Amino acid sequence: MSFDFESGPSYALVPPVEYPSDCSAVVAAVDSVPTVAPPVEAVAARHYANIVLPGDFPDPTIAKIGDTYWASATSAEWGPVFPLFKSDNLVDWELVSHVFPGQLPEWCDANFWAPEIFYEGGKTFVYYTARQKNGPLCVAVASADQPEGPYTDHGPLVGQRLGSIDGFPVRDEHGDLYLVWKEDGNSKSKPTPIWAQRINEKRLALVGKKVELFRNTEKWEGCLVEGSAIVRHQGYFYMFYAGNGCCGKCCNYATGVARAQSLLGPWEKCPQNPILDKNKTWKCPGHGTVAEYEGRWFLLHHAYYTDSHEFVGRQGILSEFTWNAEGWPEFEGKSPQAAPLRNLNVLDVTDHFTSRQLAATWQWPVGEQPVVGVSDGQLLLTANAAGLGAMVAQRTFAATYKAVACLDVASLEPGTLAGLGAIGDHANTLVLMAGDQSLQLWHVKGGVRQCLTKVDLPANDCPKLWLRLEVWGGQRYRFSYSFEGVLWQAMPTESFAINGTYLPPWDRGIRVALLAKGPASSTVAFNQFSLRNKR
Template sequence: MSIEPEQATPWAPHAGVSPVSAPARVSYDHVVLPGDFPDPTITRIGDTYWASATSAEWGAVFPLFSSKNLLDWELVGHVFPDKLPDWAGSNFWAPEFHHENGRTYLYYTVRQKGGVLCVAVASADHPAGPYHDHGPLVGQAAGSIDGFAMPDEHGQLYLIWKEDGNSCHQETPIWAQRLNPERTALIGEPTELFTNDVRWEGPLVEGSALVRHDGWFYMFYAGNSCCGKGCNYATGVARARTLLGPWEKHDQNPILDRNTTWKCPGHGTVCELDGRWFLLHHAYAAESHEFVGRQGLLSEFTWNAEGWPEFINRSPQAPAPRDLARFNVADEFAGERLGLEWQWPITAPKPAATVRHGRLHLAATDSRLGTIIARRTHAATYKAATTLDFAALPVDTFAGLAAVGDPYNALAIMAGNGQVQIWHVRSGKQQTLAQAYIEPCATLTLHLEVWGGQRYRFAYSTDGTTWQPLPTESFSLNGTYLPPWDRGVRVALIAQGAGETTATFSNFIIRNQR
């Protein structure tokens, strides 16, 4: 994904003074990870920047992006592209890089199967992988999340993390504890650095990211409620002369808060380019909010005379995404495999999806909605379509197009057994809202349209030209229930059926609207 840098307004001289030619200053305040990429992390290794973000309940887990200039990012792989660690269950959150002696470590949050949230670590000889998992480092009774590795003033590496006390109506201490020389286990005793004790922080502090500057350790952290329509997340900063404290919170916190364009900015990591400082963090675009999810923004900051970081207007300055057409999708299934942008629920094995001769062959399953492969959305208003080889669809196999929050919440237009149906899935309960019998045809094109993330309409065509709405009455369905509390809506292809049946698709299209 590429972003055209904006040029700052040139200096305007006073009357009578000859203008001085100076290069325009490039603005880096942009959405650099558009779509649902919460809790983004960034690091520089050699001449390349690397970024990742929360995956939550979608695979492949932990995307890996690379960039040479902070603005143009390429998705090059995933930390866990196919198989998850055997011990890990869900909630793949908050990855953080640490690079040392030619090896890259990724500290991440995950819920153990049948257990608590914990901080774990994986490592690789190259930041693009492949990664080897080393398992959990810490998992307190209330849960442990948001691990970040930081050397102290003596060069001893520590893990910084949050005790997830808000999950049980307790405080949320930030802890530090030394890592072993292999960086795969904690040694010694933990030290509490600080907790949520300031009003704006609400029930929690979390998402610690540390940097050392002019003899101080600075910890950027998030406070209050992260997610969903009622979020009030913001970013604060604290500093200390030594890693284990004492820590002093800035009296001007929060230093990064909402504005009319971006809501709930928080949980970011610091980076530097040519002497300029940035926080890569997430925020909701006010126009699309929870329907798209938390997007990855760069926000530049400077250091004031007192040594504290300052953001312009104490809020993200990235413009709202305007050229939404550059996020359109037109996948004709060329090549030999699905692109890296496709996702699937981690509650199921990686789907059996074969790309061959311009067709996607998706193996069906009979669990819940069936097999799901999905793409992130970038707007709350869009149109989507797919063309299905209807004549080749086996009996009792349904295939279609859906807006999906998760496997328990979806709106779908599905075809099978000579019919087209509208499926409404909410909290795991599925209803067929409408259905229509159609004459035999070779292909069937299914169409989904949504306004503002809330109103959905569906239609189908047997010839690609004439459209029949379903339901036949002219009304829309309400999809406000679709987004989970921490994720945006995806558009998905679905194949549901028993046995070894397969659905075949010839395209997948998303057209964003304003």
């Protein structure tokens, strides 16, 4: 991943190659706009079994608009909401913008899941899932004149009592446009019908009656079917769909396919289901969208990398399939083909805050967009008194990594704390906070905050303070500090490292965050941030 602060980062993964051990040509200071890999002509023929959206990018969608492929993915509880990537070859992706880069739609406040990009009539539509304020999960739609936006939200199309998720737009054999979605019955221990209902000509509302296509009936599907993605091929509609438990340590997600000559059915499930299942490298593959490129067929879907699993989250990978003699899609080995990266340094992050604006890869909790400035090589983060304070965060890419931040501690006002932390969600974090001549290590579990240890800092002797977080296997966490960034002192704890296995939410990976807690009149300055991935 490389940073270009004018257009955002690029995700570029090519055939596995070895990079210089010092990775200086791969991840340099963001001032110089580093590259991720050698030029295409310098490597072998492009390989289409890749991690193409590394990090926490569940439920990826893909659509071709003109000669360009566009992709997005679930944002869940992190803003900005619904990233928009573009590519001309399905492998190298550039983050261009977001569907909702700042303010959220008025009607919803959480669970920003499963966007689907749909282009027609010169406009781009994104059908997405979100939770109505004090209400159910709904499928809604936003539209734009250009795929990169800006987008206008049009609100929900459907929100059943049990919840409606995973909307997918598709035209039937007569040319009528339909929305296909899942009723979220599994949330109340009930079946999960897949419904279809016609969309009006403006593509912004449902009309007519809904029709059930099928529901979870097979043993491998467990308590649900969801994540529909439909493509037409040789007289049939093929629905790729996911079944069973999607997320977390005990997930058992897999991908199946069903087909029908008419969109409204009857639907026949493939006797070889699931057609895409786990292997030694990838676990719980599912919820993707089909793309065709130069006569080859691919599913862009998510899966957990077994070595990092829930600590990184569900990553976007590309799996190729072919059509067998019976007309069913087949994946080689019935499992994802993507190889793990040989050198994780290509995903390292370095930010010296020398650009005119915050890099597009920084995130924040949904509905809590912080006041942030970038000036003279500093990130200026306005404090917030609530909870953990204001925060900006980066995705993680491995279960073992080191993060370092340099804090302008001399400018901290009394009553203001600033620091570095590992964030699962608001209720589950580990953070090291500096301020009022002390360092405090906070353990937050289930919303209960405990100060594990506190260290006094010398008064007026350290204008800058380096904070370091080291993580091993996503489970052990150790915090240290330094006055010059060379000699480190570990925060004293009862054991060498803190057990952080409780941190990941059921559906998200860990983020590393910079935080500022205090009155809104206070501004915290960070001089640099780095994230280094390890095996």
